[in-house]
Amino acid sequence: MKNFNLSAIALRNKTLVLYFMLVFMLAGAITFGKLGQKEDPEFTFRLMIVRAIWPGATADEMQNQVLDKIERKLQETPYLKSVRSFAKPGESLSFIEVRGDTPPKEVADIWYKVRRNVGDIRHTLPEGVQGPFFNDEFGDTFGSIYAFTGKGYSMEELRKYADRSRQEILGIPAVKKVEMIGIQPETIYVDLSSSKLATLGIDPQLVASVLTRQNGVQPAGFIEEGMDRLNLRVSGSLTSVDSVANTPLTVAGRTLRLGDIATVHRGYQNPKTYEFQYQGQPGIALAVAMAKGGDVIKLGESLQQTLAHISQQLPLGVEVHQVSNQPLVVQNAVHEFMKSLGEAVAIVLVVSFVALGLREGIVVALSIPLVLAMTFVGMYIFDIDLQRISLGALIIALGLLVDDAIIAVEMMAAKLEQGYDRITAATFAYTATAFPMLTGTLITVAGFLPVGLAKSAAGEYTFSIFAVVGIALVISWIVAVIFTPYLGYKLLPERKANDHHADVYQKPFYRRFRVLLAWCLTHRKTVISITLLIFVASIMGFKYVPKQFFPSSNRLELMVDLWLPEGSSQTATEQQARLLQEHLKNNPHIENVTAYIGQGSPRFYLPLNQELFSANYAQLMIMTKSLEDREALLAQLNELFEKRMPAVRGRAIRLENGPPVGYPVQFRINGPDENKVRRIAYQIASIMRANPNTRHVNLDINGQAKILNIKVDQDKARALGVSTAGVSQTLNMMLAGETLSHYREGDQSIDIVARLDKQESPDTARLADLPISTASGKTVPLSQIASVTLGYEEGTIWRRNRIPEISVRADIADGLQAPDVSDQIEPKLRELEKTLPAGYKIDLGGSKESSGESQDSIAAVMPLMLFAVVTLLMLQLRSFSRMFLVLLTAPLGLIGVTLVLLVFQQPFGFVANLGVIALAGMIMRNSVILVDQIEHDIHEGMAPWTAIIESTVRRFRPIMLTALAAILAMIPLTHSIFWGPMAYAIMGGLLVATILTLLFLPALYAVWFRVKPVPAV
Secondary structure (H helix, E strand, O other), X not given: OOOOOHHHHHHHOHHHHHHHHHHHHHHHHHHHHHOOEXXXXXXXXXXXXXXXXXXXXXXHHHHHHHHHHHXXXXXXXXXXXXXXXXXXXXXXXXXXXEOOOOOHHHHHHHHHHHHHHHHHOHHHOOOOOEEEEEEOOOOOOOOEEEEEEEOOOOHHHHHHHHHHHHHHHOXXXXXXXEEEEOOOOEXXXXXXXHHHHHHHOOOHHHXXXXXXXXXOOOOOOEEEEOOXXXXXXXXXXXXXXXXXXXXXXXXXXXXXXXXXXXXXXXXXXXXXXXXXEEOOEEOEEEEEEEOOOOOHHHHHHHHHHHXXXXXXXXXXXXXXXXEEEHHHHHHHHHHHXXXXXXXXXXXXXXXXXXXXXXXXXXXXXXXXXXXXXXXXXXXXXXXXXXXXXXXXXXXXXXXXXXXXXXXXXXXXXXXXXXXXXXXXXHHHHHHHHHHHHHHHHHHHHHHOHHHHHOOOHHHHHOHHHHHHHHHHHHHHHHHHHHHHHXXXXXXXXXXXXXXXXXXXXXXXXXXXXXXXXXXXXXXHHHHHHHHHHHHHHHHHHHOOOOEOOOOEOOOOEEEXXXXXOOOOOHHHHXXXXXXXXXXXXXXXXXXXXXXXXXXXXXXXXXXXXXXXXXXXXXXXXXXXXXXXXXXHHHHHHHHHHHHOOOOOEEEEEEOXXXXXXOOOEEEEXXXXXXXXXXXXXXXXXXXXXXXOOEEEEEEXXXXXXXXXXXXXXXXXXXXXXXXXXXXXXXXXXXXXOEEEEEEEEOOEEEEEEEEEOHHHOOOOOOHHHOEEEOOOOOEEEHHHOEEEEEEEEEOOEEEEOOEEEEEEEEXXXXXXOHHHHHHHHHHHHHHHHHOOOOOOEEEEEHHHHHHHHXXXXXXXXXXXXXXXXXXXXXXXXXXXXXXXXXXXXXXXXXXXXXXXXXXXXXXXXXXXXXXHHHHHHHHHHHHHHHHHHHHHHHHOOOOHHHHHHHHHHHHHHHHHHHHHHHHHHOHHHHHOXXXXXXHHHHHHXXXXXXXXXXXXXXHHHHHHOOOOOOOOO
């Protein structure tokens, strides 16, 4: 093994090396075209929703009789992080979240167990409870959304056209599912006349029973005759609106038509449940989700062709509009990153040509596409798509992947200048630096280990940084020891004996650098002390660097939330949504406006924080024309909500990056008593409003809702043969409407709903006059057996792990970061917490909590990273002293990180933190190469003092060149909102650390090993 030399083997098999170069280049070009393209990397949503419905129940009844039983079973879930639930009148919703360290492959099995466990207790829920219903596909992303609108067309007609289109789109292989949004179910209404019911003494429940019997599907038997079986079919089921109106009723011996006592007509469900509007027009939306592993660009092309074909088949007046176009977003993002990648390649090439010369630069230039091509093959093998993270990782890797090639070429060129022949010069780098280079490369890869192994949503989201950089760096070493020597042999000329200098390092620059190094070694304690003081100052200054979790997205959409007070009708919500759309009409900043009323938008991009099921909620997605338009419109909307729309709580925000967080600043109060929790929550809200940097402070409860209490006099009711349930049923049928049966038409099942004629619908004052049927068949007004009073009840009750909880949330002023604002508020809340009764506590939420969880997941992997780095150092240096010497240089990058982030006012977030961790590996890589060179020269018989200086001189150019290549390659990323802070951190940290490696490390080595100056001769 001692004489084993990969570079020499490569040069003995030049034709084979050339063959593999061509093969890898071709394979890279082919696989690049086959790599999937997405906006964001896939990550597992560790969240499931369990919903239960109990019509007529109060929020307290839902909480105690339904939600509590469900939550008890949910708490048995493996890997459980929390069960967060709310109860509201007639409905409960539980968000069950498992921990970030839950293996993705086990999540599906966990959701199966949840279904099974909750199913086991379904029989214990009260009669009339619907569900529980489960949604474990909460993370599906509907990247392409199309709006179907048509003036003069009914919603049912639009539904039919959209449904046909849905079937055609489902035929596209890459489509996983297509959901229809905004469907308004048709209904056949039986509007009853209260005066006729009272006059004829008809119980409304009689109508229900007659329609049910008339329209029921029952077997009528069969007759076997000879070889045939003849099934009997009995006519009379409801087949039209007229057949419903002609349904016979027998009352007191008389037979009447239903149409004699009621108006029967066909319409749409009212009130609406979930409405979709495009540019103010009601419509139907088709939301398309891509299958796992698909290519969003190719899917976009297929959808474009399919929709063009569909549009040709639609009648005049029905229009299809694209609401969300993720393929275009991805296409633009890939184009921008490829442009940045091209800029980074150009920068690295300029560095190589200027610093190394034309021929040497060409060798490095040829190694770049070779490494990238092989990296694309690796990405294809490991199923890594082109998306936001992997594309950024390619640019990060680009600044690092030329390091080994530069070192190999620089050493080969130096040896050629010293008179070596091409083969000896080309193979010398392997014997001298191959293993230090490999160690340094693996140390750099190990620096990204916390990214790759962090068990959290953020870690999973950013995993491809580790994967892509790791693949690229390992391949770069292989290229440097096999293909680069071949290229150098072919391109670099030999020097004649009289053409070379005895020592190429005796040029004026190197002589001046020797003087500087000698001064640093002579004043070693001063150099070390100054470095330590600067390092301490950087740690102290770091607290002034703005903090963040993930930056906002650069997508052009603005998301607008509209919340009305608890108990508001969907009609009121729709009016406010229309009012806002009127305000925005003809706004020059806007491309289009889409409104979702009663629920939020489907998840059209992965980090969307989705809102579910609320009659008092509407969400508008506003597509602006540019980033400048987005920012101008955001300012206009904030002013609009403050001055012209006082009836709603409006919130306009940019879209997020990274795992969804919601409001950036959040604090939660929980404790055993709901009323005390509510009072404390209002105190927290006051403290948060007092901070000048918060905006839109609110609670996740919307206050109490108005109700009408119907207090039944039980004695009078019993005397008349009226039950409480009967009163509730009658009132529900007359006011809200009751589904009596179903009218079957094609593949549709249309509800037949009985209710009081809208012209007779009572207001609060006339409610007491509604007729209630008695046991004798007569009717009495409601006021004869009950009193009606106005009251209030809780609209929404939130719990976490079965303990009452309220979240207090806020946005922040522009230009600030959420963790910084949370840090300003938290001390005051901790003071408040000290005054709270036992059992009540205030928890941190929002960006600060999510960031903390992600940082903890990284910290958990840091010991493994440290072990890997230390092991690699020991394998290379085989000395505890030298190992610790290299480790001490790792934190030096923090000096430059702090300085650059403060100067350029860049925030320090999760992605920047990953860069700083990886930076330590880059720094130690250079330190390993320098220390190994010093040890090598000492073993060759050179005096330690001289070895330190000469080794640093010889390593100066490759170390500076590789650092400059990495630093300058980051320049295109500085313009990115997402990658900018990380780019600045690496650039500043690596520049300062590289200078210190060349000055501080020699001084530290001299102190560590007590190296004495060489006496002057």
